[in-house]
Amino acid sequence: MSETGTESAPLTEQQVEPKSGILPPYAVILHNDEVNEMMHVVRSLHRSVPSLSLKRATDIMLEAHNNGRALVIVCPLELAELYQTRLQSCQLTATIEKA
DSSP states (O other), X not given: OOTTSOOOOOOOOOOOOOOOOSOOEXXXXXXXXXXXXXXXXHHHHHHHSTTOOHHHHHHHHHHHHHXXXXXXXXXXXXXXXXXXXXXXXXXXXXXXXXX
């Protein structure tokens, strides 16, 4: 009995689905274009994705230039959408894919 004089219901086992605290990853992809200058692409990457160094932004630009596309970053969907929007606002072509 509890302090109030009523019996509390016995605890029963419940089936609980484990919740993953990890959000599914998404990849932001930069596509090559023949319009933008290389330095514009590097500066836009560096400004749009704050975690990128100038060296990494340059490597991404060169990969997109040579291969047609390059992985920019893998992150949760909300961040991927933000980065995609930022890159597109710089007149760059960027898409999002499940990682």
